[in-house]
Amino acid sequence: AQSVSQHNHHVILSEAASLELGCNYSYGGTVNLFWYVQYPGQHLQLLLKYFSGDPLVKGIKGFEAEFIKSKFSFNLxxxxxxxxxxxxxxxxxxxxxxxxxxxxxxxxxxxP
Amino acid sequence: DAGVTQSPTHLIKTRGQQVTLRCSPISGHKSVSWYQQVLGQGPQFIFQYYEKEERGRGNFPDRFSARQFPNYSSELNVNALLLGDSALYLCASSRPGTGEETQYFGPGTRLLVL
Structure with a gap:
């Protein structure tokens, strides 16, 4: 069965620091990958998605993700x-x- | 355009009671999915409906049921509530058949079972 794993449970950064959040997906099936964000007290919002094409995906609010097939990764x-x-x-x-x-x-x- | 709407926003029930949650999809979206999100975890799939037919069901007991109406809105019913049913229930709508089906989520209904 397909699965998704995220490496970090809690990340703490200072403003202006760079961010990379890990995501690995299991082998098999059609590739379709998403990042969603849930701000405090708000609903899940789509940040970006990948189905095919350019492996570097641009999303909203300055976020991007890179699909690396050889590593089964889609880091934000x-x-x-x-x-x-x-x-x-x-x-x-x-x-x-x-x-x-x-x-x-x-x-x-x-x-801050 | 209006997003996915859900009602009620909050609900408090006692063990053994029954609850009905409601969802209206984005206009033009014919598929609705339901998820349960327990604190500190990712959403877990419960049901998906498309054109009023059940398209998929997650690993939830038969106490959970759902249906979709001709206007594509949906209801999730949970019978014989348990304390463990306390969670945020999310509804998402999508437009299948586009090849890049994307689910858009509503604000959720927070259910507390006492």
Whole structure:
């Protein structure tokens, strides 16, 4: 069965630091990968998605992710974080049955 | 355009009771999915409906049921509530058949079972 794993449970950064959150997906099935963000008290929002094409995907709010097939990875990056990026970040993919499978989530805390 | 809407936003129930949660998809989206999110974990898939038919079911007991109406809105029902059913219930809508199906989430219903 397809799965997604996120390496970091909690990341703490200072403003202006660079961010990279890890996401690995299991082998098999069609590639479809997503990053969602959940700001405190708000609903899950789509940051970016990858289905095919250019492996470097640009998303909203300055986020990007790189699909590396050989490493089964889809890491999320941002060159310079802001306090407003404090949130929980989820990597996800569909399994063969069409269910969206989420990773455990990474809580990002940005210190002002 | 309006996003996915859910009602109620919060709900408190006692063990053994039944609850119904409601979801309205984005206009033009014919598929609705339900997820349970327990604190500190990623959302877990419960159901997906497309064109009023169940398209998929997650690993949840039969106490959980759902349906989709002709206007594509959906209800999630949970019977015989347990303390462990306390969670954020998320609804997502999507437009299947595009080749790049993407799910958009509502604000959720926070259920507390006492």
């Amino acid at each position: 990056r941002k060159p310079s974080v802001q306090w407003s990026d404090t949130a929980e970040y989820f990597c996800a993919r569909y399994n063969q049955g069409g269910k969206l499978i989420f990773g455990q989530g990474t809580e990002l805390s940005v210190k």
